[in-house]
Ligand SMILES: Nc1ncnc2c1ncn2[C@@H]1O[C@H](COP(=O)(O)OP(=O)(O)OP(=O)(O)O)[C@@H](O)[C@H]1O
């Protein structure tokens with residue numbers, strides 16, 4: 611999916627939290643959104659996903675305004691993932707059920723996710739009892755199991771151990787490659803940005819300050835300054 615934004619403004623009362631003249635995410639690209647706390651990253655994700663409709667300006671997806679068909683083909687993984695109150699299997703099955711996928715196809719796709727994200731041991735566990743990191747892994751599985759054309763990820767690997775992070779990053783890259791899924795990933799991890807994304811958007815105070823290939827954006831930003839909002843010292 612190709613996403614274009616023009617003159618997007620989002621306000622809370624008198625406070626403008628997002629002000630974007632122009633921004634495009636091309637089909638099949640993996641873009642990292644970086645920037646300090648409160649710079650509008652999650653706000654931008656909620657607007658693109660269609661969850662937040664209280665803004666002015668123009669958002670187009672494949673040349674259309676958001677409609678049901680577009681929503682069926684995209685998903686957002688929240689900064690704090692929420693799961694439905696059932697077991698892991700049924701959480702992952704849910705997006706397939708509501709899209710009318712056959713039982714056979716459903717089992718095949720879920721098996722694929724179990725392998726990709728190593729969910730075998732927790733597949734029948736109640737989602738309520740999962741650890742934070744397990745929840746994030748299940749939330750990612752549920753997001754990619756229906757092969758979305760647009761995958762929006764808001765800090766999907768915060769508080770994740772290095773091994774699980776690798777697993778999740780591989781799953782993100784896998785879905786991008788196999789389905790040409792457009793991926794927009796909010797992250798505070800500079801190494802993750804380098805590993806997963808080809809392009810980067812740097813936001814500050816609701817505005818897009820830099821937008822280019824990852825290496826070019828990082829080259830243009832002062833190193834100390836980057837350290838203020840990216841966890842560059844993480845071992846992974
Ligand atoms: N419901 C609200 N009412 C008032 N202000 C809000 C509301 N929701 C968000 N904001 C403000 O909008 C700004 C942007 O918030 P947003 O969550 O998009 O930031 P962020 O870049 O995702 O930050 P973080 O890195 O901490 O996740 C912040 O200043 C926040 O306080």
Ligand SMILES: [Mg+2]
Pocket residue numbers: 651652653689764
């Ligand atoms: Mg946020």
